[in-house]
Amino acid sequence: MTAHTEQVLRLDRVVIRFAGDSGDGIQLTGDRFTTATAEFGNDLSTLPNFPAEIRAPAGTLPGVSSFQLHFADHDVLTPGDEPDVLVAMNPAALKANLPDISRGAEIIVNTDEFTKRAMARVGYSADPLQDGSLEAYSVHPVALTTLTVEALAGSGLARKDAERAKNMFALGLLSWMYHRPTLGTERFLLAKFAKTPELAAANIAALKAGWNYGETTEDFAVSYEIAPATTAFAAGRYRNISGNLALSLGLLAASQQSGLPLFLGSYPITPASDILHELSRHKNFGVRTFQAEDEIAAIGAALGAAFGGALGATTTSGPGVALKSETIGLAVSLELPLLIIGIQRGGPSTGLPTKTEQADLLQAMYGRNGESPVPVLAPATAAECFTAALDATRIALTYRTPVFLLSDGYLANGSEPWRIPGTAELPVLRPDFATEANRPDGGFWPYQRDPETLARPWAVPGTPGLEHRVGGIEKQDGTGNISYDPANHERMVRIRQAKIDGVAVPDLAVDDPTGNARLLVLGWGSTYGPIAAGVRQVRSTGGRVAQAHLRHLNPFPANLGHVLAGYERVLVPELNLGQLAHLIRAKYLVDARSLTQVSGLPFTARQLTDVLTVQLEALHAPAH
């Protein structure tokens, strides 16, 4: 399909938000638009936002699901602050999302759903499409449901089934507006409904009807072109990827690169379950996925598999981490490689299962009994989840230790283009199993350490002559025999700490283009995008600000103290009440300032711009 329209406007960037009932297929619509946009060559970033309930009562505010996409002809750092276009499939979607929409934005509404009853249900006493309350916006009323049903009149589908294709009508309309290719979606629908070709045909018909509607109706006189982001991408092969998918593929790659079979023990929990789903599809890689009876069994089985020489991993979120704490402590004591992957969500307790937060950093650092140090890593972007999984595996294998990898709901579900690495670019990971005695008398000491890394030997069952016992009771340095000796415990606690303190992590890179910034903004994890966007904005108006982003939170990069000392002011934005700030204040005695938010949503670029501007003004104000 090609656009035939009188007027085509060129834009450099657009933010679109699709919103509707959680049963309306909003996430699928967003995913398809995203895929088409990625293939077209724009850079992009997405933010799915959905309720914890699977099918909350239809037409209610709590049941609204949305999908936001920011795409541009240049590199994109965030899913966008304010949508330029809102597609509202019902009154609830309009009401829930209107506060986020900037004046002048385009709003496409499905007028069929604006019945008296539906409007009353969300508290509209008058029809917002008629009462002038939307005058500041460019509203496109479209009878999406009616048009879809009419388009499918000959399909033989019952009206109810035909109505369900209205999301494809909307996708077709938006695809026309923004010149997105639709062939990929047609192929997708044929595959998705391979067993029910009549549904595939109906959805494709609705998609085309939406496109044609845009082309023919006068209400949509203008369409938009956003050129491919030619400077954003180095040459290479790309795909669009979410954090959870990137993490799954990273684990798969870690298994291949280490030659260790992957064993994933997991218990379903939002927003981590998709990793279990993805890895369970790759059994031909020798991946064993084990859906356990609970979080404790999930990590227990992974640790048991690690004892047997597998690459053991467990995936969960905050409440699950709490349940796994005792077993993580056991893994610290056994000194076995184990990956603990926490996809953070709003807390405490059940909290906000489908919303993002970074409030489990201190849990990962300290949430265990005794002195129980564990390396902690946090990827900064969805795509970076891939390399983070490989890096976490490197540390786990090299130092024989459980490792925490902290992602969050925003990275997990958001997506961005990812340059697909060639397998030759991937690091080689070595398990280096012990195969021979390590004592002059031909005996084997399970806790005789490598003098460089302090790692103990990993001797797996089936290795003759190296039979040994390990356990959670304190053990004698070297022999591993049970020991309650005070001096030995003192020594073992300090050795375990020294081992983690000595984990090799790269130095922290600082982005300070002018080299004379006085303000450093230091972030970790998923705040990277909004921070970088805010920094870019401030710099565009002459503000001097340095940016650094931590990927390793335990141990910190060796140069972190030096970096912090180089700036008059350090600002730490994070989606909690100041956990990283707490750590660096304690460790480096630096008067770090916190920017905190716990709304379940990521920072916006504008928030960062505003705060950085205020901080810069304060720094550069003449002293009184």
Add this chain to the structure above:
Amino acid sequence: MPLPTDAANAADRYPALGLIPKAADPQTAKHFTSDQEVRWCPGCGDYAILAAVKSFLPELGLARENICFVSGIGCSSRFPYYLNTYGMHSIHGRAPAIATGLATSRTDLSVWVVTGDGDALSIGGNHLIHALRRNVNLKILLFNNRIYGLTKGQYSPTSEVGKVTKSTPMGSLDAPFNPLSLAIGAGATFVARTIDSDRKHLQSVLRAAAVHHGTALVEIYQNCNIFNDGAFQLLKDPATRDTALIRLEHGRPVLFGADGSHGVFRDAATGGLFTAPVTDANSADVIVHDAHAGSPATAFALNLFADRVGNGVARVHQTPIGVLRSVRRPVFDTQMSDQLDAARAQDGPGDLAAVLAGTDAWTVGEDGRP
């Protein structure tokens, strides 16, 4: 199900052992003795069980390095330290979960779990029932002394109602679990009971468990001479044991008492079981034990004799010992391996480059355009 005398062949005959490498040379109990000093209380029933296990393991003819013992927390859970195999002393209640991961990822290992009544049935009850329903190839030895020993004498989930302990000075209120009833209810494929002091019987049950393909639960009545001494005295005292013990043997009439004076009968009206003296008139009606019965109903009913509730108190009474149930069902770890094989057969071995590329990839040229 005794092992054949030619023990070297045992591994070949039984699927439970078929994937496990064999010992090159004959082994003895000494080979299985670790260099660690045993630290149970003098007189503890655990010593007898350890000796029985060490002298029985060589019979299996398995490579020692392919045997793993995993335990939880409690007196019994120190067991792995005293055996010269691979071993893990883990955390309270979690041994079945840890062993499930080990056995599932390594079908070439013989994996044993050692646990107690508190470890397996209280803090770890969830893992026990799920291991049993999955039928993972694990042998679970549950040392039941009906008391918490390592924490110095609180009542356990198998303590009788009214038990006076440090934490229950006026008597405990909890109704106890019968571990084997729980196991049968959870769909266990192998359920047996034995006693620490009867080495011959203990070893015969261990043999049967070892060659069972799937999860085997062996309850071992074990005396804690410090905090619950004499808990099983009725079953051990020569004056009472003949009438108190119902020795089950597959295919044999269920008789007990001196010279088989009593038998177990089915009540035609209720389908339940009862015991009665055997006479000429009723001797043909004594039930015959069928450990392989499709329905677990009779095994469950037999097990009810173990804890007769009188005056609200469950006491040791006419306790069936031996293999109550031994049936075949698909084994979890074997099935998981089969799924991996099936996936490879269908899709070929994993191609990392192809999976990384996905199905919606695009190429960006030197000009930055797709």
